[in-house]
Every structure is written in structure tokens, then in C-alpha cells.
Amino acid sequence: MDRRLARMLHVLIHIDLHAGAATSKTIGAMLDTNPVFVRRMLRGLRERGYVEATKGPGGGWRMARPLSKITLKDVHDALGSSPLIGITVAHDHPSCPVERAVTKGLGLLIEGASKSLLKQLANVSVAEFAPTLPSVDDGKRSLKG
Amino acid sequence: MDRRLARMLHVLIHIDLHAGAATSKTIGAMLDTNPVFVRRMLRGLRERGYVEATKGPGGGWRMARPLSKITLKDVHDALGSSPLIGITVAHDHPSCPVERAVTKGLGLLIEGASKSLLKQLANVSVAEFAPTLPSVDDGKRSLKG
């Protein structure tokens, strides 16, 4: 069970709310994990231009695009698109007509469900998952408001 | 990625087609696996009355209910209902309002997709996955025809 999408949404919202650049160490603390794992997770998003990283003191991660312009599907794809559906077909005995019939029928069902869920993910932006509570405010919004 | 449902459908159709009782060893060969694993998989289905097992020589597995009276959801449930959706929420920092918002939103999405897929599984019987090829015939059908 892949919780990378959930963790990534959590991270992106924090990066967006963060006043300056958020370091991998700071983000790691938010996820109760380590900086290296954070860099690994963010790598795909950096390559797609959703976030950007700067090195050296004062460096870290910043959003390179607003949360409202990134969909859950974008994030899922950037993470390496693990299967959305938790069940899969089997290939234990490929010459068996019974297995082939099951693979075909169940495969169609899984494919349909997968496409349907992917369509949903493409219709929701990360911004829609950000909490609207004022208590989350860390200074960035007050600069705007 | 759980392929137990696919394997189980494969097995059930074979048991149904099989002339006498199908032994765990025979079924294991079909799945390219071992008899103990087959017994473990079939345990839940036996407890729910979908199949029955007899010990001793000539023993093995038989259907206790026609394939047309067992849905994919029945099989999925009997296998211990692993999650149908491949992504899940995270609980890294439960006091964090951002994580909570993500958990809530994504959770609803996952729950909806899961229910929708489960509903589909409940609308399909195992019989609908059996191949209709005459080449699969192993003697049982010829007794009828």
C-alpha cells in the first residue's frame, strides 16, 4: 500500500506555506522520516518543474508552480505511477485457457477502475487539499494579506 | 499487488471443471505453487461454504455452490479483503493540520473509488469468467452433454 501520494501532498502544501525555502531536513521532520528519502520523493517533481531546489545555506525546496496548477494525477505520475488498483492479474501458467480467460476479464475490470480513478485524480488540484485553518499560517500568508 | 483474487478465480473454475475432487497438489501445479499455499487460500472459501474439502484417498476440493452463485466480491471477502485501492493515506504526524486535511480529502476519494469497485465486483459472478472453449473440456461436460 503506497502512501507516497499522501505524503507528497502533505509535503507540497508545507513547502507552499513555508516562508523561505524548506530544507529536506525540515520536511523530513514533518513526515517523521529522513532528508534523503525526502530528496528521493521530490526528485520526480523537480524534474517535471513543479518544485525547485537550491543548494547552500538558505537553500532548500520551493514551489515552482502554484498548487492550483498541479493535479493529484500530476503528483502520482511524478512519483513513478505505482498501480492505483490494489489487485492484479496472475501469470502462473500462461498457456492455460482458464487463466487466460480470467486475466482477460479481470484485466478489463481493473483497467476500467484504474482509468476512472485516474480521471478523478486529474480533476483535483493539490490546492484543494490544503487546510483553510488560520492556525496553519506560518507567516507567508500574512505577508500577502 | 495482490494477485490472490485472480489466482482464486483460476482455481475455482478448475475445481468446477474437474471430474472428481481436485487435490491441493494438482491445483498447486496449475498455479505453479505448492499444496500448502493452496489450502491456505481455499480456507476462507471453505469456511464460507463455497467449496468443500474431503480427506483421504480420492479426496480433495469440490465446489459446494455453483460458480454462478459466487460473486467476485464474495471471493475477495473470503480471501481476507485486502484493500482494493493501491494508494492509502499516511499517519506520520497526526497532530499536523495539513496532514489531517490531506488524510480527509484523499481518504474520501479512496473510499469512494473502493466502494465503486466493490459494487462492480458484486455484480459479476465467477461463472462469467470461465472460458467457453471446448478445448478446456475435461470430461465433466461430456457427461452432461
Added chain:
DNA sequence: TAGATTGTAACTATAATAGTTTCTTTTTCG
């Protein structure tokens, strides 16, 4: 009573995900 079979517990193997260590590169700032 012998052998075939399931039932089951306990152990081992494998693969995916996550975590850690270590080192290099880049950047800032005194």
C-alpha cells in the same frame, strides 16, 4: 493397517518500500 489426503503451525525466502550512511557538489557568508 498403509497410504493418500487435508489441517495447521512454524519456519524460511523474496521483493517492495523505507531508512541510513557516506561522500561529492554547490552555494553562502565571514
Added chain:
DNA sequence: CGAAAAAGAAACTATTATAGTTACAATCTA
């Protein structure tokens, strides 16, 4: 310039879920 802060990345270890194996008891048939 040189020290320290940060990302980039490779290589290794740890954890967990699934699958596979071994071993043995229970039961049934002939």
C-alpha cells in the same frame, strides 16, 4: 579563501507483506 549549509546520489541495511517450505497431526479409503 575557507568553513559550514545545503542538495545529489550511490550503496548499503531494515522492515514488512507475500509467498514458499517443512514437518507433523488428523482423517479417510481401501
